[in-house]
Amino acid sequence: MRIGIIGLGLIGGSLGLDLRRLGHEVWGVSRQTQTCDLALERGVADRVSLDLASLAEAEIVMLCTPLDALESTVRDLVPYLSPETLLTDVGSVKGAVVETIEPLWANFLGGHPMAGTSDQGIGAALPSLFAGAPYVLTPTPRTPVGAVERLHCLVESLGAQPIVCSPADHDRAVAWISHLPVMISSTLIGSCADEPTDRVRDLAQSLASSGFRDTSRVGGGNPELGTLMARYNRQALLDCARAYRDRLDGLISLIDSENWAAITAQLESTREARPQYLK
Amino acid sequence: MRIGIIGLGLIGGSLGLDLRRLGHEVWGVSRQTQTCDLALERGVADRVSLDLASLAEAEIVMLCTPLDALESTVRDLVPYLSPETLLTDVGSVKGAVVETIEPLWANFLGGHPMAGTSDQGIGAALPSLFAGAPYVLTPTPRTPVGAVERLHCLVESLGAQPIVCSPADHDRAVAWISHLPVMISSTLIGSCADEPTDRVRDLAQSLASSGFRDTSRVGGGNPELGTLMARYNRQALLDCARAYRDRLDGLISLIDSENWAAITAQLESTREARPQYLK
Numbered sequence: 001m002r003i004g005i006i007g008l009g010l011i012g013g014s015l016g017l018d019l020r021r022l023g024h025e026v027w028g029v030s031r032q033t034q035t036c037d038l039a040l041e042r043g044v045a046d047r048v049s050l051d052l053a054s055l056a057e058a059e060i061v062m063l064c065t066p067l068d069a070l071e072s073t074v075r076d077l078v079p080y081l082s083p084e085t086l087l088t089d090v091g092s093v094k095g096a097v098v099e100t101i102e103p104l105w106a107n108f109l110g111g112h113p114m115a116g117t118s119d120q121g122i123g124a125a126l127p128s129l130f131a132g133a134p135y136v137l138t139p140t141p142r143t144p145v146g147a148v149e150r151l152h153c154l155v156e157s158l159g160a161q162p163i164v165c166s167p168a169d170h171d172r173a174v175a176w177i178s179h180l181p182v183m184i185s186s187t188l189i190g191s192c193a194d195e196p197t198d199r200v201r202d203l204a205q206s207l208a209s210s211g212f213r214d215t216s217r218v219g220g221g222n223p224e225l226g227t228l229m230a231r232y233n234r235q236a237l238l239d240c241a242r243a244y245r246d247r248l249d250g251l252i253s254l255i256d257s258e259n260w261a262a263i264t265a266q267l268e269s270t271r272e273a274r275p276q277y278l279k
Numbered sequence: 280m281r282i283g284i285i286g287l288g289l290i291g292g293s294l295g296l297d298l299r300r301l302g303h304e305v306w307g308v309s310r311q312t313q314t315c316d317l318a319l320e321r322g323v324a325d326r327v328s329l330d331l332a333s334l335a336e337a338e339i340v341m342l343c344t345p346l347d348a349l350e351s352t353v354r355d356l357v358p359y360l361s362p363e364t365l366l367t368d369v370g371s372v373k374g375a376v377v378e379t380i381e382p383l384w385a386n387f388l389g390g391h392p393m394a395g396t397s398d399q400g401i402g403a404a405l406p407s408l409f410a411g412a413p414y415v416l417t418p419t420p421r422t423p424v425g426a427v428e429r430l431h432c433l434v435e436s437l438g439a440q441p442i443v444c445s446p447a448d449h450d451r452a453v454a455w456i457s458h459l460p461v462m463i464s465s466t467l468i469g470s471c472a473d474e475p476t477d478r479v480r481d482l483a484q485s486l487a488s489s490g491f492r493d494t495s496r497v498g499g500g501n502p503e504l505g506t507l508m509a510r511y512n513r514q515a516l517l518d519c520a521r522a523y524r525d526r527l528d529g530l531i532s533l534i535d536s537e538n539w540a541a542i543t544a545q546l547e548s549t550r551e552a553r554p555q556y557l558k
Contacts, residue, residue: 105383114486122432134486138471165482173482177469181494182546184463189549191523203444207393207413208556209386214493215460220553223546230534230542241531244470245524251462252520255509263509266504267461270468274499275488277471 004029004058006073008048009037010116011090012064013125016044017091021127027055038122056080060154062111067228070097076106083107086147093232094138094167098193104144109147110138110167112174113160131159136216140169168236177231177277181237183241185219186226187202215277283308283337285352287318287327289395289467290369291343297325297437300406306334317401328382331453337360340432341390346507349376362386365426371453372511373417373446388426389417390447391452391453392439401500405486410438417446433510456556458508462520464498467491496538 003019005012006029015136020043022228027050028045030036031040036048045269047054055061057079070089087108091097098110115133117124139148148164155162165173195201230237254262282298284291285308295305299322306330307324309315315327326333334340334356344352349368360366366387370376377389394412395404414434418427427443434441444452474480509516533541 028389080408115487133488136486161481163485165478169476169479169482172474172476172479173486176474176479176483177487177491179492180470183465183534184467184527185494186546186549187523187527187530188460188463188557190545190552191459191519191526193549193552194526195451195455196520197448197451199444200451200455202447203442203448205456205555205558206442206453207415208456209393209412211460212456212556214496215464216553216556217493218490219546220550221546223550227539227543228547231537231539234534234537236403236533238531240470240526241534243473244466245472245531247473248463248466248520248524248527250467251519252524255513255517255520258510258513260506260510264502264506266469267465267498267500267505270465270472271499271502273472273493274468276484277468277486277491277495 001025001059002057003115004055005064006052006061007043007064007069008035008044008122009064009122010124011113012062013042013044013122014115014127014129015038015062015064015090015113015158017042017125017127018130020046022157025204028060029055031267035122037220042122042125044122044125051076053080056082060086060088060150063087063091066224066234067093067097067147071100071104074101075231076202079220081105086150088151091232092178093191094136094170095236096232098138098167099142102140106142107144107147109143109151110153111140111151112136112170115160120206120222128152128159133160134163135160136163136165136170138165138170142165143252159170171233171236172240175233175240177234178235180240182221183231183237184244185216187219189216191220204271223271280304280338281306281336283334283340284324284343285331285334285340286343286345286407287314287323287349287401287404288343289399289401289403291395292315292318292321292323292401293406293408294343294369294392294437296321296404297409298405299323299325301436306337308334314401321401321402321404323401323520331356332359337364339365339367339429342366342370342495343479344370345503346370346376346511350379350383353380358365359382362383365429367430371457371508373415373449374515375511377417377419377446381419385421386423386426388430390430390434391415391417391449394439407438407525412439413442414439415442415444415449417444418450419446433468450512450515451519452510454519458512458516459504459519460499462516463499463523464495465524466498468495468498470484509538
């Protein structure tokens, strides 16, 4: 197939590497000449352009820009497309994205490959990045049936695990397991850094080890990405964060009232629950 | 030196391995015959006993029992000791421990080796477990000067990094970097598990990956250990948890009011602060 990729960063670049290996013809579009050059050099695309018009003949176009560039990109792109062209995106939020793009292009299906590294940009692109990872597809009642079938096949060919659900279910699930962790982890770092006694703050820095390292990891990540998650998944994140805050209040009350049996029971239940999330 | 170790679990067992390698004579005490047998078999101690009286001639005795067994162990032990015997412990909380033991034995110095693995018991004991790790010593105005010097030397001989501070500073620092992370991490797992819609909870379980795995790790740990931390470090943990909760409330308000610039600024500051804790 002729597959267009707009946005040649970590995800777009990695998709390009795999899709070319699978025999597809990959046409890349970036806003930066330097990225276009690198894409050719690294074998991410068969041809590259700064111009969205270059994708007019593509059968599938994958939008791999940041969330806040999606709408303007689609508005600029659709005048060039033929109605058969299937449009998809790779954004980490689906409700707001689908609501925005669906009215602009009927043959659209939202997608979210759940893979990544801590690095960004085309320099971080890797072959087989999606192998074994979930790849969520979020059809709505308006999505053409053929769109789901075609993307399902493509996702399977990447070695990823296709998961089909509604945009709302996706957003609530990733709020729990991805967006809320960023917020609570960042809040941990911020609270420690706000310790008013210098001596204690220095000591905490000296004593921190693997427990702090792991719990704080996602809170020390890309600030722009974290903000985009919060902005585009605002309501689901707010709902989950408030439920979390209420549960934390409950735990603080148990410590305050020295209800050690109840605390042990809670810690036992979370030790039991965690493996369900590590399958 | 003749060094007694009471409680032959991960920490006591690992200390025994290193201290014997350094040429000390190590006498172990456990409440379980099976643990005594294993201690000899694994080379953790030169001799072992179920009887605290066997440590009468020890020059240093290291208390390696769980926090809630320390007081009764010291009460049972001290009738056998001579005043020169230096007593120390390895508990992860120091204020409550020092307050309890100091009146029972003047020649006491609280200690906390900041090393461990996710496994427990003598079967998990490892040589060089403490190499490169902080080992906190918490003298008070009542601690004999010689006690600090002797333990400082012993800690250095293990390859650990001695850090001397007050019991209160230790407890506040570990509340931030160890005890609070357990509580917020467990609360994350509990909140996700409480998702009312089965379909979304199942989806969250399928989509969870490294971010959730890391943020939830310490919350899925040993429930008894977590409860002991909360119980013995109650006030410091409460203070830190409330400061954390207030900060989380602030972040929730920023998301609610769509103050994206302020959220980006917060995430930037925590990205900058985190490396200070990973030295």
